[in-house]
Amino acid sequence: xxxxxxxxxxxxxxxxxxxxxxxxxxxYDIYDSTSPDYNDDGEQAFMPEAxxxxxxxxxxxxxxxxxxxxxxxxxxxxxSPEEEPPLLEELGISFDxxxxxxxxxxxxxxxxxxxIMNETDVTGPIVFCFTLxxxxxxxxxxxxxxxxGISATxxxxxxxxxxxxxxxxxxxxxxxxxxxxxxxxxxALSAFAVFYSLQGILGTLLALLVICxxxxxxxxxxxxxxxxxxxxxxxxxxxxxxxxxxxxxxVF
Amino acid sequence: MDGSDGSxxxxxxxxxxxxxxxxxxxxQAGPQAAGIPGQSLLSDPMSNLAMAYGSSLASxxxxxxxxxxxxxIPISKLKYYFAVDTVYVGKKLGLLVFPYMHENWEVSYxxxxxxxxxxxxxxxxxxxxxxxxxxxxxVAGLALGTQNRFSPELLGVQASSAFVWLIxxxxxxxxxxxxxxxxxxxxxxDLLAFSGYKYVGMIVGVVAGxxxxxxxxxxxLLWCCAAIFVFMIRTMRLKLLSxxxxxxxxxxxxxxxxxxxLTMSIAAAQPIFMYWLTxxxxx
Numbered sequence: 001x002x003x004x005x006x007x008x009x010x011x012x013x014x015x016x017x018x019x020x021x022x023x024x025x026x027x028y029d030i031y032d033s034t035s036p037d038y039n040d041d042g043e044q045a046f047m048p049e050a051x052x053x054x055x056x057x058x059x060x061x062x063x064x065x066x067x068x069x070x071x072x073x074x075x076x077x078x079x080s081p082e083e084e085p086p087l088l089e090e091l092g093i094s095f096d097x098x099x100x101x102x103x104x105x106x107x108x109x110x111x112x113x114x115x116i117m118n119e120t121d122v123t124g125p126i127v128f129c130f131t132l133x134x135x136x137x138x139x140x141x142x143x144x145x146x147x148x149g150i151s152a153t154x155x156x157x158x159x160x161x162x163x164x165x166x167x168x169x170x171x172x173x174x175x176x177x178x179x180x181x182x183x184x185x186x187x188a189l190s191a192f193a194v195f196y197s198l199q200g201i202l203g204t205l206l207a208l209l210v211i212c213x214x215x216x217x218x219x220x221x222x223x224x225x226x227x228x229x230x231x232x233x234x235x236x237x238x239x240x241x242x243x244x245x246x247x248x249x250x251v252f
Numbered sequence: 253m254d255g256s257d258g259s260x261x262x263x264x265x266x267x268x269x270x271x272x273x274x275x276x277x278x279x280q281a282g283p284q285a286a287g288i289p290g291q292s293l294l295s296d297p298m299s300n301l302a303m304a305y306g307s308s309l310a311s312x313x314x315x316x317x318x319x320x321x322x323x324x325i326p327i328s329k330l331k332y333y334f335a336v337d338t339v340y341v342g343k344k345l346g347l348l349v350f351p352y353m354h355e356n357w358e359v360s361y362x363x364x365x366x367x368x369x370x371x372x373x374x375x376x377x378x379x380x381x382x383x384x385x386x387x388x389x390x391v392a393g394l395a396l397g398t399q400n401r402f403s404p405e406l407l408g409v410q411a412s413s414a415f416v417w418l419i420x421x422x423x424x425x426x427x428x429x430x431x432x433x434x435x436x437x438x439x440x441x442d443l444l445a446f447s448g449y450k451y452v453g454m455i456v457g458v459v460a461g462x463x464x465x466x467x468x469x470x471x472x473l474l475w476c477c478a479a480i481f482v483f484m485i486r487t488m489r490l491k492l493l494s495x496x497x498x499x500x501x502x503x504x505x506x507x508x509x510x511x512x513x514l515t516m517s518i519a520a521a522q523p524i525f526m527y528w529l530t531x532x533x534x535x
Contacts, residue, residue, distance in 0.1 A: 146404075164327075164334040165379070230337035230370075237383060241390060 125180015182218035215239035333378035381448020477523035484519035
């Protein structure tokens with residue numbers, strides 16, 4: 001199979017998408033014998049070089065093509081990994097977007113771009129929830145059940161509230177994703193709490209600061225994706241309540 | 253595209269091999285790609301049909317839920333009560349704590365429909381009552397926690413008891429409105445909103461009590477009770493009484509007297525509830 005892949009790499013140098021290859025194969029099959037000059041016209045954009053007129057080996061190539069193309073959809077996966085779109089792209093996870101969203105959360109004063117929430121991913125938030133639970137556990141409090149329960153209830157409540165307050169339709173995944181991303185400062189606070197206790201004036205001040213930070217970022221992303229003007233503080237308040245509960249878990 | 257070629261010597265999977273993850277495109281290429289083992293689940297015409305039927309059933313179910321939900325809970329009407337912005341909330345909170353300087357309590361209308369709360373500070377909204385209720389529950393939990401009586405079940409008990417009292421108050425007001433046969437345009441949601449405004453005063457009282465002790469609690473609760481009393485009187489007066497009596501002129505007649513008593517009792521019920529629901533939090 002190795003030399004076969006080499007073979008098709010010689011043919012299709014620009015694009016490895018299965019549709020083009022599928023189409024290429026089909027076209028090739030149809031027009032091969034009837035109009036050999038079809039290739040010379042260069043009309044087919046996906047066949048940049050004129051294919052060698054030797055039909056036999058090419059035919060062999062075509063023969064294997066369709067068996068390979070479902071490999072792109074992931075049926076076998078053992079043949080031609082170059083043809084498949086990257087696995088992450090297929091799964092819909094884009095690290096660049098995750099990083100962008102994290103940066104937006106971490107810098108509450110930078111205005112948010114409304115389009116970053118177009119693909120909602122919940123993997124980041126779930127990772128953050130889990131990290132929060134782990135860091136709390138390291139401080140001696142195993143509250144995994146509370147964290148998940150509170151976050152689920154709060155997500156539903158926030159979804160209802162935003163749905164009623166905004167003119168644009170709200171999707172549940174977007175709400176869950178934003179709330180989970182803005183959990184990042186709380187995770188940092190609870191990790192900090194493992195080493196230094198948060199009871200006392202300094203701890204309270206730090207906790208309040210983190211709550212304001214998280215809720216400010218969350219409300220900023222919400223109002224930018226749902227085009228709600230003049231409601232940032234109104235959205236920030238329920239977020240602050242939610243993050244306040246988490247901070248209570250971290251402090252006490 | 254290339255589906256019906258008779259001169260093919262192999263199965264044409266270009267339709268199915270488009271990298272398509274959706275059902276619909278697979279449906280087109282379904283019968284043709286049946287020979288490819290990896291595609292067998294998606295390409296089987298029966299399962300395609302089943303998937304299409306299932307998705308149509310799901311969308312039908314969703315439509316039915318939306319329609320029925322709209323019948324019980326009018327979503328568009330609810331949206332009116334949440335069309336608020338920060339300026340309105342700030343002004344309203346100020347009004348709830350200090351209603352003595354406000355002159356004009358009329359709700360402005362725009363061609364028979366009341367203006368959204370965003371544009372008129374006198375219009376009722378549901379954001380403040382909802383947030384007030386949730387904050388009250390959390391503050392109650394905090395207060396119980398400082399008395400070392402906290403447990404999550406107690407939080408649920410607090411929440412449900414407050415909610416039940418709210419519902420009972422709204423029902424009582426509705427009943428009395430019905431008995432007095434008042435011709436008013438107050439809706440149930442309006443009543444819910446007005447009854448929910450007292451949570452603001454309760455929260456102020458409890459927080460003051462937590463921060464500064466019992467005297468502060470009593471003082472701030474007294475202030476908030478008086479404020480909400482005046483607020484309710486001035487708001488309900490316009491809605492319940494006839495126009496002449498609302499302007500303050502003395503109008504004879506038992507009907508107007510009855511309406512006056514009704515307004516007074518609704519307003520007086522607020523401080524009673526405020527005290528009832530918070531006194532056990534401050535010991």
